[in-house]
Amino acid sequence: MAAMKTVRAIGHRVVDAVWRMGSATRFFALVLLYSASSFRRFRLVIKELFSSGVMSLIIILVAGLFVGMVLGLQGYETLKRYGSESALGSLVALSLVRELGPVLAALLFASRAGSAMTAEIGLMKATEQISAMEMMAVNPIARIVAPRFWAGVISMPLLAAMFSAVGVFGGYLVGVVQIGVDEGSFWAQMQAAVDFREDILNGVLKSFVFGTVVTVIALFEGYDAQPTAEGVSGATTRTVVNSSLAILMLDFVLTAIMFRGN
């Protein structure tokens, strides 16, 4: 009996999850459908770029610096065993550009900007602002959701690039300035190792995908939230959890496709 119950509960959750994924996809399609007006009134997107992108900047820069510094230290310790400290530059840059930049920036973006988007839209729903807008014959997906979506999609690759740039600088600070790795070989190795198409474009592509996914999840959770205080707080939590999981899973998939066998 108990086993039956467990099976049924699991079944319920799976059906529920699939159902939500379906609604989220439909929502995504609607956002794209109503995006034209965001581009006609780009002012709205710029306002959201400020509140999601610029506001995440500080946390991204600080985190990037520290991650780069840790990479410098750990990388040096490991490379020293093989006597190839001069490869530190390429190690730091490749780790950041290929993986850590897009992934960590996206995780930070999800918890900083994504959660804020969910809470904001959820509260708008709870206080009937969305209903009021619909009563004014203004489509809330076009007016509220689409500009935020494009702001997220645009700012994510930029934030990831800044994360990587600051991270490289952090690696330089620790590796060259503090430990004393040769500065010339640090930069030269980096320049030789990092390929524009293979590494940088793939990294940008990753962060573009992450930005899309995080923003869609955040907006969907907000728009779909129960219009109550608990509903909004639950939705905010789900945004952070679901988008973090989605980022890490997608990262594996994308990495497998992009860097297979070389």
Next chain:
Amino acid sequence: MQWFRMCDLFFWASTLSSTALVEIRDLNFTYDKRPVLQGINMTFPKGKMVAIMGLSGCGKTTLLRHIGGALKPSKGSVKIDGQVMHELDQAGLYAMRRKMGMLFQFGALFTDLSVYDNVAFQMREHTDLPEDIIHDLVMMKLHAVGLRGAQDMMPSELSGGMARRVALARTVALDPMLVMYDEPFAGLDAISLSVIGDLIRRLNDALGATSIIVTHDIQESLKIVDYVYFMAGGVIVAEGTPDELRACDTDFVRQFVHGEMDGPMPFHYPSGDYRQELNLRD
């Protein structure tokens, strides 16, 4: 339900000449199997002000949402200007809503926009008016509700009554032909209350608009409206013009006017036996 049939006759006779803007026929609605509206029939003639009154939870807001096309009836229909609301597609619905204004019960001001931008919202969304004309229009609307000085404030900085007045200015920003007010008087002091009451009446008369007012404030509304519907438990229990209602001295109106708890309209939401609930034994 037949308390007021007598009084009706007079009203119908007087409105036969003017045409109805909104017609509600046999409207039924259930929330998760719980009936909220049951067989509502109402008529809102063009250019008139009609009040809908009733106790908390009797379905007034739900009714307004049907008129705005935000909810679909389980049975029956709402017809505006000859068009059945729940049969319109999105474009038709939006076209209809552009001619309507709705004051939400809790204001529903856009919290990320200033007072000025809230009132200007629909002008910017729906018209190509130049900014200086929008400015003048916004000032006129804000002046009418006495809040021209608050134009730069954000909704979070307003008191409840101020927010409601801003919401009122926003509702009538584009001079709609049908205006619905969900509790326009709640949270207003005596002065604002009568000013807003007058304002609503003047808007109605000056624009030739039709107004539907949901309210608990029987004294204020009897002063300004042309007709009143009383609802209880999802049905209409009484209706008539203010004069008729003052004259028709039933339990029902007395309960309302004097705020007595006992009367034909139950104060309690349907519930089990109170003594049993408290585990009291005789």
